[in-house]
Amino acid sequence: MSGIRRANTIARTFQRSLATLNNAPPAGKPPTAIVMLNMGGPSTVPETHDFLKNLFSDGDLIPLPFQSVLAPLIARRRTPQIEKQYEDIGGGSPILKYTRLQGERMAALLDELHPATAPHKAYVAFRYANPLTDVTAKEMKADGVKRAVAFTQYPQYSCSTTGSSLNELYRRGKVGDFDGVEWSVIDRWGTHSGFVEAMAQNIERSLAKFPEEARKDAVLLFSAHSLPMSVVNRGDPYVAEVAASVNAVMDRLKHSNPYRLVWQSQVGPSAWMGMQTGDAIKGLARLGRKNVVLIPIAFTSDHIETLFELDMEYAHEGKELGMHVERAEALNDSPVFIRALADMASTHLRDYAVGRIGPTSIQMGLRCPGCTNATCGAQRAWFERGGR
Ligand SMILES: C=CC1=C(C)c2cc3[nH]c(cc4nc(cc5[nH]c(cc1n2)c(C)c5CCC(=O)O)C(CCC(=O)O)=C4C)c(C)c3C=C
Ligand code: FES
Numbered sequence: 001m002s003g004i005r006r007a008n009t010i011a012r013t014f015q016r017s018l019a020t021l022n023n024a025p026p027a028g029k030p031p032t033a034i035v036m037l038n039m040g041g042p043s044t045v046p047e048t049h050d051f052l053k054n055l056f057s058d059g060d061l062i063p064l065p066f067q068s069v070l071a072p073l074i075a076r077r078r079t080p081q082i083e084k085q086y087e088d089i090g091g092g093s094p095i096l097k098y099t100r101l102q103g104e105r106m107a108a109l110l111d112e113l114h115p116a117t118a119p120h121k122a123y124v125a126f127r128y129a130n131p132l133t134d135v136t137a138k139e140m141k142a143d144g145v146k147r148a149v150a151f152t153q154y155p156q157y158s159c160s161t162t163g164s165s166l167n168e169l170y171r172r173g174k175v176g177d178f179d180g181v182e183w184s185v186i187d188r189w190g191t192h193s194g195f196v197e198a199m200a201q202n203i204e205r206s207l208a209k210f211p212e213e214a215r216k217d218a219v220l221l222f223s224a225h226s227l228p229m230s231v232v233n234r235g236d237p238y239v240a241e242v243a244a245s246v247n248a249v250m251d252r253l254k255h256s257n258p259y260r261l262v263w264q265s266q267v268g269p270s271a272w273m274g275m276q277t278g279d280a281i282k283g284l285a286r287l288g289r290k291n292v293v294l295i296p297i298a299f300t301s302d303h304i305e306t307l308f309e310l311d312m313e314y315a316h317e318g319k320e321l322g323m324h325v326e327r328a329e330a331l332n333d334s335p336v337f338i339r340a341l342a343d344m345a346s347t348h349l350r351d352y353a354v355g356r357i358g359p360t361s362i363q364m365g366l367r368c369p370g371c372t373n374a375t376c377g378a379q380r381a382w383f384e385r386g387g388r
């Protein structure tokens with residue numbers, strides 16, 4: 001081999017190793033992108049203000065009059081309190097760490113489960129924290145992505161969560177960020193058997209912490225982030241879908257314990273879906289219930305609502321009321337859950353490739369009967385055309 005050829009070979013090998021280190025796809029075939037959608041959270045305490053500013057600026061989540069003026073003011077006022085909560089849970093939200101881990105492990109499984117669309121690469125697109133959608137779009141472009149799946153990481157669909165992320169993808173698409181990319185959507189999966197199994201196993205692990213005689217009477221308190229009644233009453237499907245998840249998990253547990261679905265984390269003075277988790281714990285204590293398992297059913301990794309609200313506030317209150325309170329672990333790095341994600345994505349890719357499904361689900365096509373947000377309609381039409 002000539003000196004120059006050897007130098008080129010060494011350079012190519014070096015580039016390939018660098019690409020592997022960066023989790024980049026091998027040169028040649030661009031990756032199939034699996035874009036993990038979620039709200040995100042501040043990875044460090046100083047990022048809290050920007051996270052809140054983005055959140056309060058989102059008219060799909062919180063429609064405010066004079067939004068661009070009010071959002072920064074509300075964010076600034078709320079920042080110290082929320083910063084303190086992120087400090088108390090260890091200095092930031094673990095959502096980015098877990099979403100990346102779940103995505104990377106899922107993509108590796110996908111290469112085995114569905115080689116026809118390999119290589120697969122997971123991208124994270126957060127709505128309110130880094131990496132935001134525009135940053136992710138640039139990464140996808142640099143990788144030469146031509147085929148992408150928008151994969152919501154909210155198990156149950158709400159227009160304030162998944163709907164907001166899809167609207168944001170659509171807006172970026174309209175300004176050309178995804179030109180040449182063919183999109184399809186996984187928009188909800190709250191009763192997928194692997195998700196249900198992972199939740200059930202985490203509940204069983206919590207139940208095992210009770211003395212045997214207390215175990216069967218322990219109340220399973222499924223707790224989900226609440227929704228304003230204005231959202232519920234315009235026909236948002238989230239409340240019904242969370243209830244469907246609870247029912248599926250209870251079927252899997254063979255209804256071994258009594259249970260309730262309750263709602264947490266309401267913000268502001270308007271009416272929200274109840275009963276509130278905190279009140280439910282107090283009520284159960286009053287009725288003489290001594291054993292409770294708190295179960296975060298609507299989020300796939302730890303966040304302030306599990307680590308702060310459930311663990312530090314409610315579990316603490318319960319203990320003060322003389323109760324034994326356990327909290328089921330969030331799904332985080334659960335291998336059962338990661339396999340479930342890979343199963344959902346591979347089934348979707350296969351069904352799409354053979355024309356068994358289109359770019360969007362049938363259910364996604366139906367807007368909330370009370371919807372007056374024109375973007376929701378335009379977004380669906382755009383995804384139904386495969387993002388074109
Ligand atoms: C499925 C989960 C969630 C739904 C549904 C949801 C709806 C919703 N949320 C707000 C307002 C706020 N949410 C905030 C934080 C926050 N929300 C969720 C999840 C859902 N929200 C999570 C997981 C988090 C915390 C992120 C973390 O890292 O822990 C906040 C900011 C915190 C605060 O100021 O209290 C607000 C505000 C509305 C209005 C809404 C439905 C319309
Ligand atoms: S608010 Fe649900 S479709 Fe627009």
Ligand SMILES: [Fe+2]
Nearest residue numbers: 225226265267
């Ligand atoms: Fe929220």
